[in-house]
Amino acid sequence: MSTSLIAMGVALFLVINLVVGLAALSLLLGTFETLFGKPKLTILRSTKNGPYLAFGFKWNSAKEPATVDYVSLRLFNPFGNPKQAEVSKTFEAKSSSFAEEVDMGPGFIELLGAEKFDLATVQVVVKSSKNGVSWQFDMKGSKFKKLISNANLTTSQFLEGHKVGVAQESKPPIDIPIRSFIADTVPGKGAQIAIPTNPAFAAQFAGVAPAAQASGAGAPAAENFKVTKVWIEPGCIVCNACEDIYKDVFEVKADTCIIRPNAPLDDGLRIREAAEACPVEVIKFTIAS
């Protein structure tokens, strides 16, 4: 069997698997929707005397927007009498899940008292008169009676328990800090250095004795010193600052700075000035004792 035939077979197998997988996933999602996404009717305990039907109704109002305002009970009673009966009532329209206690009128009592009621089918219909949407729930008469007699939640308990009609506590707004993607100025970096060779301070140092220049105008004259060794550690960014300050000692090359051969080491103040001006602090020196 040729290689191309094998490849085609593998590709076909993968495609079939993909299709079957997607179909299974679709069915699964549909099942979940059917089982858990359906509107739900709950028969509740009436707190009033009389022909009241108390019930709760939950549905996905976002998916099925409607104003629900109608409930009816239909009786299909082939083995008893009457064969059919219906009571209905409108109530204040609700636009989301709710619980209601509705006076169904005397027909409700007659319907419940129908002969062979337990064998009949009861159909509860909840609908929106305005939107033409309706949901119906069919059950045996015996089950309907059982739901009414076993109901222990009142409408208010149902609403509270299901957080229906209660405004959801608003979540605190997300606090988004104001950020700048431009780095803040690092304190001290970029500040002008008060040295005689800095043109911005040239006037300030004009006429001041060299010994005093090293430590700033108006400052007490610093005593000069000798160094025994001066060197450049790795990391020079060839900014020329040191050479501008003391070109007899520092020579900036294409990719680094070097100490000139036979550089004078007797003006420690200027060497220190150059070291302090170095933005990456790679100029090191040792002071002669």
Ligand code: SF4
């Ligand atoms: S001042 Fe520092 S970084 Fe600039 S050239 Fe001299 S050694 Fe290099």
